[in-house]
Amino acid sequence: MDVSVKFLGAAQIVTGSKYLLDIDSFRLLIDCGLFQGKKEDRLKNWSPFPINPDSIDAILLTHAHIDHIGYLPRLCKQGFRGAIYCTDASLDLIPMMLKDAAKLQEEEAQYAEHKQYSKHDKPQPLYTLKDVDMVLPLLVGIPFEKEFFLNEQVSFRYQYAGHILGAGIIELFLKGNQMNKKIVFSGDLGRSNDPVLYPPKKIAEADFLFVESTYGNRNLTDQDPRADLASIINETLYYNGCILIPAFALGRTQAILYYLKQLFKAHKISPCRVFIDSPMAMNATDIYNKNKDLCKASLFEEDNEPFDFDNLYYCHEQQASMQINDIKSNAIIISASGMATGGRILHHLYHRLPRENDTLLFVGYQGEGTRGRRILNGEPEVRIFGEFVPVKCKVTKLDGLSAHADSEELFEWLSSFQEAPKNTFIVHGEKESAEALAKTIKEKLGWNTFIPQYLESYQLFEGI
Incomplete structure (x- = not known):
């Protein structure tokens, strides 16, 4: 052979x-x-x-x-x-x-x-x-x-x-x-x-x-990213801004939801609305719940719904997604794709990047040449829908969520x-x-x- x-x-x-x-x-x-x-x-x-x-x-x-x-x-x-x-x-x-x-x-x-x-x-x-x-x-x-x-x-x-x-x-x-x-x-x-x-x-x-x-x-030193995640969210909310998180609908979104629920329950972050602008993320979460045997046993022992909480909203239709653009403060927006290469995240970036009070939080790897990598590298503007959009919001990342x-x-x-x-x-x-x-x-x-x-x-x- x-x-x-x-x-x-x-x-x-x-x-x-x-x-x-x-x-x-x-x-x-x-x-x-x-x-x-x-x-x-x-x-x-x-x-x-x-x-x-x-x-x-x-x-x-x-x-x-x-x-x-x-x-x-x-x-x-x-x-x-x-x-x-x-x-x-x-x-x-x-x-x-x-x-x-x-x-x-x-x-x-x-x-x-x-x-x-x-x-x-x-x-x-x-x-x-x-x-x-x-x-x-x-x-x-x-x-x-x-x-x-x-x-x-x-x-x-x-x-x-x-x-x-x-x-x-x-x-x-x-x-x-x-x-x-x-x-x-x-x-x-x-x-x-x-x-x-x-x-x-x-x-x-x-x-x-x-x-x-x-x-x-x-080496990704953030072994437990909850404290840093809470700090980033609270600072942005204090200055009347919104937090935009590009996250893959499969995997990272579920981890973020788990951490957010823990932080809300412990009163570590201020009350705010959380929008999941990805119909696929909801379907993926359902599949995680279906495959509990492949997840850590403690996850569902502690909470039968580890990825759900009262102030969580899923945007199913395009109209609901567009309405998020009118929200000026007190919200966390999670949308795909995780490297900002396409999908609904582009519409949110188009509206959020110029807003000085908002925060763009990256929680995963940004591949070479992707829009996410260029923003993280400090480029003052990025091209979205054929237009150059200025980057004036705060840009940060959390390696511990990778x-x-x-x-x-x-x-x-x-x-x-x-x-x-x-x-x-x-x-x-x-x-x-x-x-x-x-x-x-x-x-x-x-x-x-x-x-x-x-x-x-x-x-x-x-x-x-």
């Missing part, structure tokens, strides 16, 4: 996760994510797929975030018809995520045409709701910790990864003609102190390892391996963070590491 890998995304960047394995004549894709951030990366979403999509036999997904699943409708549109495997909880989430992504793209294309800020006469979405319908029949849910055979020689198993509901580490087992081998894909690893989810499962062995490096060069393991937590997880993998591929991280993690691994563990480039190939096994 010969096995090789081709890196089709998330190589020295954080988005577009796609790793193509050729296992003799069997072709397997690990993740199928959308590129986000820099224009040069986003344009890859529009280019023909680097290999023939109908030559792929199956896809394994680590979790339901768009940078890991968002290219699926595009791939199916180009001819892929194989099975798409994910955890059972991800199976609940993926249809919602893809439909929301398609709806947003359709709306943004229509809005761009209406406002005439696109260079195209008739801007088109990357894919539509109709394209998403091609994906859904191909999805297959798999329980955690159950080995599933793709064929007689290839099987896999999901282990708990934390990060978001349903996120899985993939253990891929290869039964060669001469010997058996194992490849591990970390996917995105969660934090050890996440308020909702358990820490990632420790893995003991792998012949080859693919590990994320989002925070490979940073869903990604930091450098210490990544090293702790890596240290659980009883023997060094033959090679460890550092993926899903910008160049600086990937290099920092590779250096730590070499110095402290003595392992071989490799930081791949986009479209680079690597021979894993030959004649096994």
